[in-house]
Amino acid sequence: MTKAELVAIMAKNAGGSKTSAERAMNAFVGGIIESLRRGRRVTISGFGTFVVTRRAARNGRNPRTGKEIQIPTTKVPRFRPSRTLKTAGGSNPPPPANNFRVASLSRSAGPIV
Numbered sequence: 852m853t854k855a856e857l858v859a860i861m862a863k864n865a866g867g868s869k870t871s872a873e874r875a876m877n878a879f880v881g882g883i884i885e886s887l888r889r890g891r892r893v894t895i896s897g898f899g900t901f902v903v904t905r906r907a908a909r910n911g912r913n914p915r916t917g918k919e920i921q922i923p924t925t926k927v928p929r930f931r932p933s934r935t936l937k938t939a940g941g942s943n944p945p946p947p948a949n950n951f952r953v954a955s956l957s958r959s960a961g962p963i964v
Contacts, residue, residue: 887928899932 854876862872883901886893893901908924932940 895933897933897935899930899936902929902931903927904929 858869858873858876861876862869865872883893887901887903890903892903903926906925906927909922911920911922912918913920
């Protein structure tokens with residue numbers, strides 16, 4: 852879904868114009884960005900949490916020359932979806948049924964039937 856499609860859905864559901872929905876969307880995104888710039892966490896109940904985390908310094912390679920380079924520490928935005936959003940997306944498989952035995956990797960489990 853693109854921003855334009857989301858704005859159209861917001862305008863339709865709110866009964867307003869696309870212009871006002873786009874202004875609301877821009878204010879919403881701008882507020883999140885500004886809070887993250889200040890190092891604040893943004894939590895939207897039922898949706899998720901936006902946070903800023905530090906990515907540690909690490910070694911990398913210049914793809915053009917193959918030379919090893921040092922990549923410095925940096926701050927990156929992250930999004931952690933809420934439990935509600937995770938289940939709505941269908942990303943979690945249902946738990947296995949209890950009518951079969953899951954194979955164990957330990958040798959003391961005995962034969963699998």
